Amino acid sequence: MTKPNILIFMVDQLNGTLFPDGPADFLHVPNLKALAERSTRFVNTYTGSPLCAPGRASFMSGQLPSRTRVYDNAAEFTSDIPTYAHHLRRAGYATCLSGKMHFVGP
Secondary structure, eight states: OOOOOOOOOOOSSOOGGGOSSSSOTTSOOHHHHHHHHTSOOOOSOOOSOSSHHHHHHHHHHTOOHHHHOOOSTTSOEETTSOOHHHHHHHTTOOOOOOSOOOEEOO
16 A cells, blocks of 8 residues: 655645635636645644744654643744644655754754
8 A cells, every 4th residue: 555645734724614525616716626636634733832933842752741841932943843744754754854843953
């Protein structure tokens, strides 16, 4: 069996009402709509923090801010904390993280 492709598309400050069953009809986003039609989407999710950097660190590491020590948007998310990308790479996936990561360190 081949491994499924995994794309995590995380956005900040997107109004969830635009996505009741996919991108709303009034939006002209054909590629996003096509992706949503053949994807698994999680519509009832929760964050480890209401701030973006601690929330991203929690999501990526599976740990709460009390473990990552990322309490605010100026905190450093140290590169020695394993993320889902580390675990996927160990499972044989080619991984890439792009965008706001807030990593510090080698």
